[in-house]
Amino acid sequence: MSTVTAVADLRAVRRRRQTLVVAGMVLVVLVAGTGALLIGAAGLTPGQAIAGALGLGDKGDVFIIQKLRLPRIEAAVVVGAAFGLAGALFQSTLRNPLASPDILGISSGASLGAVIGLLALGMSGVALSGLAFGGAGLVALAIWLLAWRKGLHSIRFVLVGVGFAYLCSSLVAWAMARAEENEAAGVLVWTVGSVSDIRGEQLALVAAGTLVLLGAVAVVSRSQGPLSLGDDNARALGVRVDAARVGALMLAVALVALATSAAGPIAFVALVAPAIARRLVNDGGAALAASTATGAALTLVADVVGQHGLLGVAAPVGIVTGLVGAPYLLWLLATNEKRSR
Amino acid sequence: MTNLRAEGVSLGYDGLRVIEGLDLTLPDGKITAVVGPNACGKSTLLRGLARLHPLDGGRITLDGADITAMPRKELARKVGMLPQSSIAPDGVRVAELVSRGRYPHQGWFGRHSSDDDAVVTTALESTGVAELADRPVAELSGGQRQRVWIAMVLAQQTDIVLLDEPTTFLDVRHQLDLLDLLTELNRDRGTTVAMVLHELNLAARYADHLVVMSAGRIVAEGAPSDVLTSEVVDEAFGLRAHVVPDPVAGSPLVVPVGRYHSSAVEPSAG
Numbered sequence A: 001m002s003t004v005t006a007v008a009d010l011r012a013v014r015r016r017r018q019t020l021v022v023a024g025m026v027l028v029v030l031v032a033g034t035g036a037l038l039i040g041a042a043g044l045t046p047g048q049a050i051a052g053a054l055g056l057g058d059k060g061d062v063f064i065i066q067k068l069r070l071p072r073i074e075a076a077v078v079v080g081a082a083f084g085l086a087g088a089l090f091q092s093t094l095r096n097p098l099a100s101p102d103i104l105g106i107s108s109g110a111s112l113g114a115v116i117g118l119l120a121l122g123m124s125g126v127a128l129s130g131l132a133f134g135g136a137g138l139v140a141l142a143i144w145l146l147a148w149r150k151g152l153h154s155i156r157f158v159l160v161g162v163g164f165a166y167l168c169s170s171l172v173a174w175a176m177a178r179a180e181e182n183e184a185a186g187v188l189v190w191t192v193g194s195v196s197d198i199r200g201e202q203l204a205l206v207a208a209g210t211l212v213l214l215g216a217v218a219v220v221s222r223s224q225g226p227l228s229l230g231d232d233n234a235r236a237l238g239v240r241v242d243a244a245r246v247g248a249l250m251l252a253v254a255l256v257a258l259a260t261s262a263a264g265p266i267a268f269v270a271l272v273a274p275a276i277a278r279r280l281v282n283d284g285g286a287a288l289a290a291s292t293a294t295g296a297a298l299t300l301v302a303d304v305v306g307q308h309g310l311l312g313v314a315a316p317v318g319i320v321t322g323l324v325g326a327p328y329l330l331w332l333l334a335t336n337e338k339r340s341r
Numbered sequence B: 001m002t003n004l005r006a007e008g009v010s011l012g013y014d015g016l017r018v019i020e021g022l023d024l025t026l027p028d029g030k031i032t033a034v035v036g037p038n039a040c041g042k043s044t045l046l047r048g049l050a051r052l053h054p055l056d057g058g059r060i061t062l063d064g065a066d067i068t069a070m071p072r073k074e075l076a077r078k079v080g081m082l083p084q085s086s087i088a089p090d091g092v093r094v095a096e097l098v099s100r101g102r103y104p105h106q107g108w109f110g111r112h113s114s115d116d117d118a119v120v121t122t123a124l125e126s127t128g129v130a131e132l133a134d135r136p137v138a139e140l141s142g143g144q145r146q147r148v149w150i151a152m153v154l155a156q157q158t159d160i161v162l163l164d165e166p167t168t169f170l171d172v173r174h175q176l177d178l179l180d181l182l183t184e185l186n187r188d189r190g191t192t193v194a195m196v197l198h199e200l201n202l203a204a205r206y207a208d209h210l211v212v213m214s215a216g217r218i219v220a221e222g223a224p225s226d227v228l229t230s231e232v233v234d235e236a237f238g239l240r241a242h243v244v245p246d247p248v249a250g251s252p253l254v255v256p257v258g259r260y261h262s263s264a265v266e267p268s269a270g
Helices: A003-038 A046-053 A059-093 A106-119 A125-147 A154-178 A181-192 A200-227 A231-236 A241-263 A269-281 A288-307 A317-340 B042-049 B072-076 B094-105 B114-126 B142-155 B172-189 B200-206 B230-237
Strands: B004-013 B016-025 B031-035 B057-062 B079-082 B160-164 B192-196 B209-214 B217-222 B241-245 B252-256
Touching (some): A003 A269, A003 A288, A003 B114, A059 A288, A106 A154, A106 A181, A125 A154, A125 A200, A125 A241, A154 A181, A200 A288, A231 B079, A269 A288, A288 A317, B004 B042, B016 B217, B031 B042, B031 B172, B031 B200, B042 B160, B042 B192, B072 B079, B072 B094, B079 B142, B094 B142, B114 B172, B172 B192, B172 B200, B200 B252, B209 B230, B217 B230
Parallel strands (some): B079 B160
Antiparallel strands (some): B004 B016, B004 B057, B209 B217, B241 B252
8 A cells, every 4th residue: 555545544534533423422412312302291202292393283292392392402512512612622722631611710700700690780691691701701811811921821821720710619609608598599500500591592692602603613723733733833834823822712712601601610511522522533633523512412411311310310411511421531531541552 | 945044133031132143044955053052042043043932133034035024834835843852642643743744835724635645645755654654653762753753844845944953862873864864855855954953973974064052152153074173162062072083974073071081182273
């Protein structure tokens, strides 16, 4: 076999593998989504569910499918995809597998914004989401200002971010401790994350925003390959490193802020989905598409598990993501390690 | 042909000047080696030439045009640079790493074309790593890995290639191997090569043009046989040494004296 074909073959193999991972995750989404449409307090047959989704058949079924079950599935997929992609961008841009919006305090910034809106200003709905979005953006900006020293230094960015994560979490805990019992329940959603109440206009807004950001990421993602070789190599290959990283991080922050403003900080998805995706694709790249699909699959599966009390109690998605995602990641790490030694 | 020049260049880190008002022209189509003691600014100079380090003063020109006014991608199609101790990401395979060298030749939505494959293949073959094409870079030996990085720079297809200590961490056989490879590249393709080297004697043997630096300035430059005298070694490194003809190549061979073992002859002047 000549070297030219070997080079082309390797590329084909890589692309096939990437497609396979994305397709696998989409399949998980379809299976879990179908399951979520069918199971529930009102047991529907597949026929009733399809009819309901199309707006046909019994009015009650249509309501259950279109107003309750479908939005929740869509919300889990959209928000999960946003978290997965954002995490992958953070991790590849900062070249640190621990760099994710939960650890960098950007999610906690969103929580803090929402909690302030909820408790101090008595806000709700879209205004509250706006405040959460602002909180995430503000924390990102603050990390930025404190971490920038004639260029972006990954470790500094991560350390400053961890500082903000603690600061924001402490303030949220303090606010919760002061809150009345009935208010505290509302606050809890903003600290754990949930996709159960995203529907209608809000869902459309988040979905449209996520789609736009996905497109933007696709445009800038080409520089991620050279960037993974380090700043000097990337510059030598013609990448405007600071601009590329600033751009990628801004898109990642926007994705997180958007998703968190609707669903709260769903734990772990942004950290674990890219790690899983990279393990599965394993080409040394950022695995952006696979991370997006993995985030969606992970979040939806976690929500189905949590919603139907498969853990013995109905739990919001944010609690389950860690329980589902962490063991899977650990299993992947353990098995991959053995194969490569 | 392309001509890379530093004109009155000053470089430094956070207000600390490392190089002040330095002039250097890389001879076209030749191999230039830059030597000097640790912290003399030789790596910084090379990084400046490749626009990896911002200039505090002066300018660097490529065929007379200021490189800072050039889009980075355009510069990357003309000047290739292999920085010190590059680390490949986990899981990346040889052909993939080498393919990254095609980045400056691809557009915004650039996909790899069959032309790219051909260039990558040539790069793999001329560095002798073709049979490793689908192996993970992390599993290779140090010598193989360095060849792969050089293949990546070759895939960039630049007329000028800069290398920052390409032989560090290699044993002596692999050092020679690598320098032979760079010589072939220079002779077969006419590529201008400039590299920072630690090993004086290999620099003297392989370079057409030798630049000796000390404390941020050029102590001497020119043909190795003219430049590398015991005075220059003493001035640059603060080291007494004999300089004798290399029995293999006839280039100057530096034999350092040191504080012990200096029994026989005093170094001759000249």
